[in-house]
Amino acid sequence: MCFQLTEDQRALRDGVRGMLARRFGPEALRAAAGVPGLDRALWRELGTAGFFSLRLPEADGGAGLGLPEAVLAFEEAGRALLPGPLVATHLAAGAVPGADTGETVVAVCDGGPVEWLAEADVVRGDASGALPLRSVDPLTPLHRVPDAGPGRPGPRPDPHAVLLTAAEQLGTATRVCELAVRHARTREQFGRPVGAFQAVKHLCAQMLVRAETARAAVYAAAVTADPVDIAAARLLADEAAVHGARDCLQVHGGMGFTWEAEVHLHLKRTWVRAQRGGGVTESEETLAAELLD
Template sequence: MSEFSELHDELRSVAADLLAKGTVDWPLLVSAGWIGLDAPEEAGGAGATFAEVAVICEELGRAAATTSYLGGAVLAIGALNSLQPNVSRDALLQAVVAGNTRTVLALPGTGGPAPFDLATTRLGWWVHGRASFAPDAAGAQRLLLPARDADGVAVLVDVAVDAPGLTVTEQPVLDETRRLATVTAEGVEVDEDAVWKFDGDTEEQLRKLTDRAALAVACDSLGVAQAMLDTTVSYTGVRQQFGRPIGSFQAVKHACADMLVTISVARQLVRAAIAAPEPTAISMAKAYATEAAVEVAGKAMQLHGGIGYTWESGVHVYLKRAALNRSLFGSPAEHRAKISARYR
């Protein structure tokens, strides 16, 4: 990725400036061109790769920004890109990139990746199932439901959020910067042309979607951890104790150095997973980076002293986000179990 380092630095700088302005709504994400970063050019996208998407994910974590980027862009575009081209799919992809239709992949944050069942009867096609902790499903106009047909083959089903039998219920979580929801389908009737097949091996494509989600969260956690280190170094450089900055004390120096080392390891693992997105590398990045963010945010709160525990400091926002990231799309223990299973 070295040949793209200048592009990534520029993208990171623009993202940081944009996110520093405060509230980042959906139209602003569309106008910035972030929604269709890795969508094909013929669909109106930039034709970039996940490496560029990862830069945005990291900056969103660094700013602890409240957006619908994870579900409405990272997962939605990834899902549409993984499907066999057809008229309906192509039209929706173009509408998503243009910002005309808010579409979200109802990928559960915990549990199996295809929690819905597609039943075919002489009366039509019906979808049943439930996805919990689906990012950004609330507020979307259309949902892509990962389902299995009667033969157990994974497909994506395109449904409108106001379809009879479909309910989207927001799930309150400790982290107020993310919006998660439960999507329940109780006999939702769909047309045959709304059932879309994956392009290539269906199980591999479904796995790639869950891996993409896990890696995006790892990138977000990397941004969270970096923000906490930067904030802590800045604070300890100005906070006076016994007539000098507390950052000059050896114990504080060692704590900040430990945070830096932890983040450096996490960054290397995330970069390796982006460069070669195979399951083991992604599980290593997700397990380490999300756990590291919780550790770094916890140390940041301690090094801020009493003010770190106040609502005004803002450290709690990052700690809550890091804690949720650690659980979404596989806990560190679950990902380590995946890694160990590959070597048995």
């Protein structure tokens, strides 16, 4: 089985990366962190570009592409830390009017914290009694829905939502590795770049290994669409993103906590994403059930 990207897939990835670099670069990212609310103009631009309708049939106005292509697009969104309920709106395209064009913002209640509930035009799932939470990520407002109670388990997360979240985590894992290497090459201590020190080299190498391991798992799961493969990909992607962001912060030192650096924003987003779609526990239970069978 070949997991090499096709020419069209590389063009899609590069196109999404270029669009986000123009419309939501590092300066826009920092500005958005200080201004609450969803950028509806950006949301509509994403719809016009086909981000949400990527997997809709061409007869329905979509691009007619598959899950592997969606994973590539969401990887780039994670790399750019694009805010908003991207996964929920993408999965609602074709089922909720206006979701595919970006005119409608969709949030979903899947048993975990609900992202962007107040900004959503449509909420899928029971959000009754939702209470606002103080989010660690300034770019992701959250609400908590009361537990379903004994005998009323919450809904199981959509496997495609789990995989697309893993793709976002993979994008962040790749980005923080790039940031760490760049800083290690340019920041000097004791008259030499900090990247010359063995401890920093090890951190950067570990980030790269985790990110590439997660990439192989996420891409493979996008091809097979098997729930067990998706669970494994989610666990590896969460690990690569969270540990990678922590290590990147370690490479940056104290300046990584400042608003001038984007490292801390990546770390905070990885924490929030790790709770989405059932979180790590749901994927662990899926893998455990497979092993027991």
